Amino acid sequence: MEARPSNDSLMRSTLSKGLHAPAPFGQNVLDPPTPNDLIVCSVKGCISKPFKRQAELNRHMKKHEGKTDxxxxxxxxxxxxxxxxxxxxxxxxxxxxxxxxDDLFKCYKPDCSVELPRGVFALHYSDWNNGPIGDVFYSLREMRKCPIPKCTFWLIRTYWSQSEQYGLEDLQAHLLEKHDARGRANFAGLLRQAGYDSITAEVMCPICPTNNRFARHEDFYAHYFLQHFHGPICDDHSDASCPDTCQGREDYWRLTHSSSIPEEVRQHRRTILSIWPAFPRSSVWNDVRCQSKQE
Ligand SMILES: [Zn+2]
Ligand SMILES: [Zn+2]
Ligand SMILES: [Zn+2]
Ligand SMILES: [Zn+2]
Ligand SMILES: [Zn+2]
Ligand SMILES: [Zn+2]
Incomplete structure (x- = not known):
């Protein structure tokens, strides 16, 4: 079983990563759950996230029945x-x-023949209907590798490193601390492709040619909705008739439901994916989801 965070580290990460930060993402930013609220699967080697309800754990335990390769x-x-x-x-x-x-991965379900590069393959499975093997690949959504070739640093966002929005700051810190200016400059193109400025390790919007650097990831998320979300406020109402209380006004809902995604977003979706842990939920990825009917 993996080491659980001590209360102390939970506190630190909560304090440094968002408790006092403005909510960057509509009404939907959840406080990180505390370990006491969570039920953890105790099966050795299990990589599942903790569960909020016993019923979720019970359903999950079905995946451990029998022997899985x-x-x-x-x-x-x-x-x-x-x-x-x-x-x-x-x-x-x-x-x-x-x-x-860029290695290609192939869906294991017999009625699905999709092949996708690793990072995108993590979006192929949903969080509720994949089997134990799909779970492994689903969990890769939380993984980020240092974009500089041969560097072995990678991080896995953990549930206490904050909700969907946080946990990538460590990669920025790594870039600045472990690679010198020349090292970063040599791989400026790769860093940019991953969404980072090679000089400052700031987040860069891949779409905007200028004024596109953001110290914090969440500033980029706000920028995205301001600059690159061209659709109506929601899909159900025109701007004028959408009431204040409509859930379609919430950023999270817009991210997951909008059918009007600008072409420029589609073009740069892998870079945006790299810098935005909630972006897998965007409807821009609908074409890579598993369509299999089998568990
Ligand atoms: Zn488990
Ligand atoms: Zn392999
Ligand atoms: Zn590195
Ligand atoms: Zn932009
Ligand atoms: Zn509406
Ligand atoms: Zn599939």
């Missing part, structure tokens, strides 16, 4: 069949360390 789904990878992993955390570590962002 955890094959790597990378196209051409040997860790499948008799070489498959027996634990989800081992598969996850392999997928992170043994593969690259």
């Amino acid at each position: 955890y094959p790597c789904l990378a196209v051409g990878c040997k860790r499948t069949g008799t070489q498959a992993f027996t634990r989800p955390d081992k598969l996850k570590a392999h997928v992170i360390a043994g593969h690259h962002d």
Whole structure:
């Protein structure tokens, strides 16, 4: 079982990462749940997030019934069949360390033949209807690798590192502390592709040519809704008739429901994905979701 955060580290991360920050994202920013509120799966090697309700854990435990093999789904990878992993955390570590962002992964469901690069494949499964293998890949949504080649630093956002919006600051800090200015400059293009400025490690909007640097990720999220959300306030009402109380006014709802996504957002969606942990929920990704009817 993974080490749980001490109360002390929870406090620190809560304080430094948002308790006093303005809510950047409509009404939907949840406070990080405290460990006491959460029910953790105790199965060895399980990578599931903690659950808020016992019923969720019960449903989850069904996935541990019987013996599951955890094959790597990378196209051409040997860790499948008799070489498959027996634990989800081992598969996850392999997928992170043994593969690259551009390696293709293939859905394991017989009625789905989708192949996608690693980062995008994490969006293929939903959080409620994938089996134990899908869970491993779903959990890769929380992973970020340092964009500089050969650097082995990667982080996994954890549930106490804040809600959907936070937890990537450590990557910015890493870029500034572990890579010098020249090292960053050499890979300016890759950093930019990942959404970061090579000089300051600030977040860069991939769409805007100028005035597009933001010290904090959440400032970029606000900018996105201001500058790059061209749709109506919501899909149900025109701007004029949408009442104040309509949920379609909430940023989170707009992100998940809007069908009017500008082409410029679509074009840069992988960069936006890199700098925005909630972006997997955007409807811009609908085309990569698993359509399989099987569990
Ligand atoms: Zn479990
Ligand atoms: Zn593999
Ligand atoms: Zn690095
Ligand atoms: Zn922009
Ligand atoms: Zn409305
Ligand atoms: Zn699929």
